[in-house]
Amino acid sequence: MSNIDLNLLVALDALLIERSVTAAARRLGLSPSAMxxxxxxxxxxxxDPLLVQAGRHLVAxxxxxxxxxxxxxxxxxxRAVLQPAAAALDVARxxxxxxxxxxxxFLDLFGASLLSNIAHEAPDVRLVFVPKPDKDAESxxxxxxxxxxxxxGTRAPEIRTHLLFxxxxxxxxxxGHPLLAGTVTPERYAAxxxxxxxRRGIISGPVDDALATLGLKRTVAAVVPAHPExxxxxxxxDLVALVPRLCLGNDAIVDRVAILGLEVFDLPVATPGIAISAIWHPRLDGDPAHRWLRRILFDVCKAARVPDTA
Known part of the structure; x- marks a missing residue:
C-alpha cells in the first residue's frame, strides 16, 4: 500500500461533510491552500471531480x-484502529x-496489604510472585x-520506572553483642x-568501599542469598548482618527488632541510599489492567508508615 495515503481519506471525509474547502481546512487545522x-x-x-462549483457553493x-x-x-x-481509545476496565470482573x-x-512488608487491596477491588485477580535471581530486563x-x-539494575533504555520509597x-x-557495649566506630565495626x-556470591559492596577509604577491611564469614537468612x-x-532498614519493619521498628532477638544500629560509615522502584516494560504502559495494578501498588507503598530512611 505504498501508493495509498490514508490522510486523503480523512481529508475527503471533511470535504464531503463541509462541502467547502475553507470549512474543511478549518476542521482539520490546515490552510485553505493546503486543502x-x-x-x-x-x-x-x-x-472524479468530487466537488464542483455551483454558484458560490460546491456540490458533490x-x-x-x-x-x-x-x-x-x-x-x-x-481512527479507532490507529488511535484506540482507552478501554473501559471493569476491575470487579x-x-x-x-x-x-x-x-x-518487600513481600514481608507489603505483600499482605497489596493482596488485600487487590482482593477488595478485583477478587478474581491472582498475583504470582517470583524470586529475583538477577535484574535482567529480558524477562x-x-x-x-x-x-x-x-x-x-538494568540499563535497558526503554524500561519504565516509578519511585516507591x-x-x-x-x-x-x-x-547483647559486644559491638554495642560502646560507640560503634568504623574500627570496631570492621573488626x-x-x-x-x-544472590551471586559477591562479598564486597558499598560498606567495604567506605571502610577502604579509612584503610579498614572487614572479615566476611558468610554469604547468604536473602536478608532473612x-x-x-x-x-x-556473633556475626553482624548488613540489611536494608525496612527489612526490620515499616512500623514500630524497635519493637519488631526486639521480638526477633536483634538490635539494630546505624553504620559508622556513609553508604549510598537505596531507591526502591516499580519497574515495567513500556508495552504495558497503556494496558488498563496493568495501569490499575500499578495504581494499587503505588497506593499501598504510599499509605505504609515507612520510617524516614533518607
Missing part, C-alpha cells in the same frame, strides 16, 4: 455522494494473573514477568565478623 492541493490529489486519485458529484457515508465510516474505523518479581523483604521484555519491584543500610546483631547478602544467623551468632 485545495489535497482536493486536487483526491481528484487525481479517484479520477454522484460518485462523491455515493462515497460520503462509506468514507465517514471508514475514517472513524481507521477482571480475571487475570500478574507475575511480579520482588524480594522477600520484562519477553513478558515472562509483568512488574518488578526493587532497585533498578527510599531505604538505607543498617547493621543488625544479636541482643567484627560479618554475614552479607548476595542473614538476620537469623546474626541473631544466633
Amino acid at each position: 485545495s492541493r489535497t482536493l486536487a490529489r483526491l481528484r487525481q486519485t479517484t479520477r 458529484t454522484p460518485y462523491a455522494e455515493e462515497l460520503a457515508a462509506r468514507v465517514h465510516v471508514l475514517t472513524r474505523e481507521t 477482571l480475571e487475570r494473573s500478574f507475575v511480579i518479581r520482588a524480594s522477600e523483604g 520484562l521484555r519477553d513478558g515472562a514477568i509483568d512488574l518488578e519491584v526493587g532497585v533498578l 527510599r531505604d538505607r543500610f543498617v547493621g543488625a546483631c544479636r541482643i 567484627c565478623r560479618h554475614v552479607v547478602v548476595s 542473614a538476620l537469623w544467623i546474626a541473631r544466633d551468632s
Whole structure:
C-alpha cells in the first residue's frame, strides 16, 4: 500500500461533510491552500471531480455522494484502529494473573496489604510472585514477568520506572553483642565478623568501599542469598548482618527488632541510599489492567508508615 495515503481519506471525509474547502481546512487545522492541493490529489486519485462549483457553493458529484457515508465510516474505523481509545476496565470482573518479581523483604512488608487491596477491588485477580535471581530486563521484555519491584539494575533504555520509597543500610546483631557495649566506630565495626547478602556470591559492596577509604577491611564469614537468612544467623551468632532498614519493619521498628532477638544500629560509615522502584516494560504502559495494578501498588507503598530512611 505504498501508493495509498490514508490522510486523503480523512481529508475527503471533511470535504464531503463541509462541502467547502475553507470549512474543511478549518476542521482539520490546515490552510485553505493546503486543502485545495489535497482536493486536487483526491481528484487525481479517484479520477472524479468530487466537488464542483455551483454558484458560490460546491456540490458533490454522484460518485462523491455515493462515497460520503462509506468514507465517514471508514475514517472513524481507521481512527479507532490507529488511535484506540482507552478501554473501559471493569476491575470487579477482571480475571487475570500478574507475575511480579520482588524480594522477600518487600513481600514481608507489603505483600499482605497489596493482596488485600487487590482482593477488595478485583477478587478474581491472582498475583504470582517470583524470586529475583538477577535484574535482567529480558524477562520484562519477553513478558515472562509483568512488574518488578526493587532497585533498578538494568540499563535497558526503554524500561519504565516509578519511585516507591527510599531505604538505607543498617547493621543488625544479636541482643547483647559486644559491638554495642560502646560507640560503634568504623574500627570496631570492621573488626567484627560479618554475614552479607548476595544472590551471586559477591562479598564486597558499598560498606567495604567506605571502610577502604579509612584503610579498614572487614572479615566476611558468610554469604547468604536473602536478608532473612542473614538476620537469623546474626541473631544466633556473633556475626553482624548488613540489611536494608525496612527489612526490620515499616512500623514500630524497635519493637519488631526486639521480638526477633536483634538490635539494630546505624553504620559508622556513609553508604549510598537505596531507591526502591516499580519497574515495567513500556508495552504495558497503556494496558488498563496493568495501569490499575500499578495504581494499587503505588497506593499501598504510599499509605505504609515507612520510617524516614533518607
